[in-house]
Amino acid sequence: MKSLRFLIPLALFAAVAVFLGLGLGLNPSEVPSPLIGKPAPAFALPVLADGAGGSQALRREDLLGKVWMLNVWASWCAPCREEHPLVIDIAQRKLVAVYGLNYKDKPAAATQWLRQLGNPYTATLVDADGRAGIDFGVYGVPETFIIDRQGIVRFKHVGPLNAGVVRDKIEPLLKTLNAPG
Amino acid sequence: MLLADRTCRWTGLALLAACMLVLAVAVAPAWAREAAPASADPALEARVMRLSNELRCLVCQNETIAASHADLAVDLRNQVREMLREGKSEADVLRYMTDRYGDFVLYRPPLKSTTVVLWYGPAALLVLGLAGLWWMLLRRNRLAADQFEPDEPAFDPAHGAQADDPQSKR
Numbered sequence: 001m002k003s004l005r006f007l008i009p010l011a012l013f014a015a016v017a018v019f020l021g022l023g024l025g026l027n028p029s030e031v032p033s034p035l036i037g038k039p040a041p042a043f044a045l046p047v048l049a050d051g052a053g054g055s056q057a058l059r060r061e062d063l064l065g066k067v068w069m070l071n072v073w074a075s076w077c078a079p080c081r082e083e084h085p086l087v088i089d090i091a092q093r094k095l096v097a098v099y100g101l102n103y104k105d106k107p108a109a110a111t112q113w114l115r116q117l118g119n120p121y122t123a124t125l126v127d128a129d130g131r132a133g134i135d136f137g138v139y140g141v142p143e144t145f146i147i148d149r150q151g152i153v154r155f156k157h158v159g160p161l162n163a164g165v166v167r168d169k170i171e172p173l174l175k176t177l178n179a180p181g
Numbered sequence: 182m183l184l185a186d187r188t189c190r191w192t193g194l195a196l197l198a199a200c201m202l203v204l205a206v207a208v209a210p211a212w213a214r215e216a217a218p219a220s221a222d223p224a225l226e227a228r229v230m231r232l233s234n235e236l237r238c239l240v241c242q243n244e245t246i247a248a249s250h251a252d253l254a255v256d257l258r259n260q261v262r263e264m265l266r267e268g269k270s271e272a273d274v275l276r277y278m279t280d281r282y283g284d285f286v287l288y289r290p291p292l293k294s295t296t297v298v299l300w301y302g303p304a305a306l307l308v309l310g311l312a313g314l315w316w317m318l319l320r321r322n323r324l325a326a327d328q329f330e331p332d333e334p335a336f337d338p339a340h341g342a343q344a345d346d347p348q349s350k351r
Contacts, residue, residue: 031283034281137283139239
């Protein structure tokens, strides 16, 4: 027993190394959202008019009863450009109704951006002063939320979407949320 | 020669001090601008800044929203100011922030089952360390003197050689 005493520092080192190694794998910029499992915050926001059409408001209640995805973006946001093909892909495959939240942007720049890169959004909500963004706990555009039929936030992704997140997290979640009953 | 050396050193020190003074004066306005008051009411502004100093900026996570220049920090400061102006309490403002961004925004996280280690871990480590030290000293105290290696013999310059170890004489 006594002869094994020299192993104590080694064991301590191993324990510290394991914790530090786990810490390396964490992403400190990803803050768990307290909104998961809670009702989406109430909002009543004007819709970005693409060309003609009045700017009617869209409220949280209007979207109850269906699963929808909220994609927070802005024309000044470079990573939004990067993830945009994936958002278009999700909309084209009709996985879920995608709504945009145009965060602290100029309407003219936003419409121009959509015209140039394609518009996957059923509607784009305009959050000119960023107040709705704060209500959703947005701190780094782009961000993506999935809200279920009861209006509960089920998923949040901070930063640009990537194929892995869509395949491993979003698609399985949508499958369960869209299941009848 | 020695005198010149010393004068030289003192001039150098004075020069360094002067440089630091100039630097401090030059930097001070930039540093003061960090917390530019945005409303005419200094009492309200003081409360806004005090509360903002408790809140972490999520964009640049090692800064408070009082110190950060990030867009979101400015928005959140305005939100704090607006809520306080409406007569909301400071607890209301903190709840508003944690409802949206979680406990992570608080620089002083609340005591919960998940934060017990954070709050009491350092104290526990200190107590454990002191207990270990105490135990080891007690154990050594009970050992016989010949279990220790003799002290290093002291150097005696008068003899030009090392003096005898006092312990071995005994």
